[in-house]
Amino acid sequence: MNTALVRSLRSGASRITLPNQVALITGAGRGLGEALARRLAAAGARVALADVQGEAVTRIAGNIAQAEKRPTLALTADVTDDEQVAAMVRRTVAEWGRLDILVANAGIVRSAPLTELGAADFRLVIDVNLTGYFLCAKHAVPVMKEQGRGCIIQINSVSGRRGSPGNSAYVAGKRGGIGFTQSLALELAGYGIRVNGIAPGHLLDSPLWVDSLFAQYAARDQVSPAEIRRRYEARAPLGRACTYDDVAHAVLFLASDQAAYLTGQTLDVSGGEVM
Ligand SMILES: NC(=O)c1ccc[n+]([C@@H]2O[C@H](COP(=O)([O-])OP(=O)(O)OC[C@H]3O[C@@H](n4cnc5c(N)ncnc54)[C@H](O)[C@@H]3O)[C@@H](O)[C@H]2O)c1
Incomplete structure (x- = not known):
């Protein structure tokens, strides 16, 4: 390896940072969304955390602000509600004057075999996972167009890549998200806005x-939870579960200028499960 590269790697110069970038993350009240908000803030971004669970998101935003010694924003918003999503974007822009990165992460699962899946559950999954992505993008894009730059990242899933028994609504919504990402990427390329997804x-x-x-x-298959874990780990040729860091590394990359030539892609971060 050449010595300049070694020096740059040692000094951490190749680590991705997003100083002064404004990032809005939906579904940041727990799980992956919370983890992504923490990683984006640690990379220097100003983060707005949105979730339907207002209390959780307020607590987490407070923790991040304390850890990073930088203000954060907590927003109570349901991504299926046009007005609430519009207000969520307005508040972010009112606070920080711009919006550089939208992470459309909010998502839910309702699993049942087709004949036992209620229409209300099917609609709810599509509403949160697909219509929610549409509404967030719809309200973020005018701000990004005005700036002449922006980056939208949808958190998709391996389930957006192929069918999964008992998960028809989830798969349909995630699969739709991949098509939506491609269409938006085409629509927005001329405005300096890149649109990509990640399929963890x-x-x-x-x-x-x-x-x-x-x-x-475990109940469905009459085996232990440990056996379910073993089966799911074995699905990935790399032999382990996906982690928040695996996804966060891809988010930071897609959000950075290092991904300047990527748009319309949904990146598989699944240990080789999908290829
Ligand atoms: N957990 C996994 O194994 C996995 C794998 C691949 C992809 N994903 C995707 O990652 C994303 C996050 O999943 P997770 O495991 O962290 O889920 P989670 O259930 O732990 O967290 C989801 C968050 O979204 C919020 N939310 C739900 N409905 C909302 C709405 N209408 N408006 C705003 N916020 C809402 C919830 O309150 C919660 O805080 C989802 O899109 C999911 O499909 C998860």
Whole structure:
């Protein structure tokens, strides 16, 4: 390796930073959204955290502000509500004058075999996971157009790449998100706005799995939760679960100028599960 490169790596010069960039993260009240808000703030961004759970997001935004010694913004907003999403973007811009990075992360799961899946649950999943992404982008884009730059990142899933039994609503919404990302990328390329997605593998240490999915799948398949974990880890050729850091590294990359030539892509961060 050449010595200049070694020196630059040692000095941390190649680490991605986003100083003074304003990032808005939805679904930041727990799980991956919270982790991404923390990583973006640690990279120097000013972060606005939005969630339907106002108390949680206020507590987390306070923690981040304390840790980074920089103000943060906590916004109570339901991504399925046009007015609330408009207000969420307005508040961010009123506070910091711009919006550089939108991370459309809010998402929910409702699993059931087709004939047991209620229409209300199907609609809710599509509403949060797909319409929510549409509304956030719709209200962020005018600000980004005005700036002549911006970056939108949707948190997708391996389930956006292929079918999954008992998860038809989730898969349909995530798959739709990939098409939406491509269409937006085409529509916005001329405005300096890049639109990409990330399709994480299974975040087996996230509250979604620990508090709910392990027990559900174990009951369904009549095996132990530990066996479910082993099966899901084995799905990734790299042999382990996806972590928040795996996803955060991809978010920081896509948000940075190092990804200046990437748009319309959904990046698989699934240990090789999808290729
Ligand atoms: N956990 C995984 O294994 C995994 C894997 C791949 C992709 N993902 C995706 O990552 C994203 C985050 O997942 P997670 O595991 O952190 O989920 P989570 O359930 O832990 O957190 C989701 C957050 O979104 C919020 N939220 C839900 N509905 C909302 C709404 N209408 N408006 C605003 N906020 C709302 C919730 O209050 C919660 O704080 C989702 O899009 C999910 O599909 C998760």
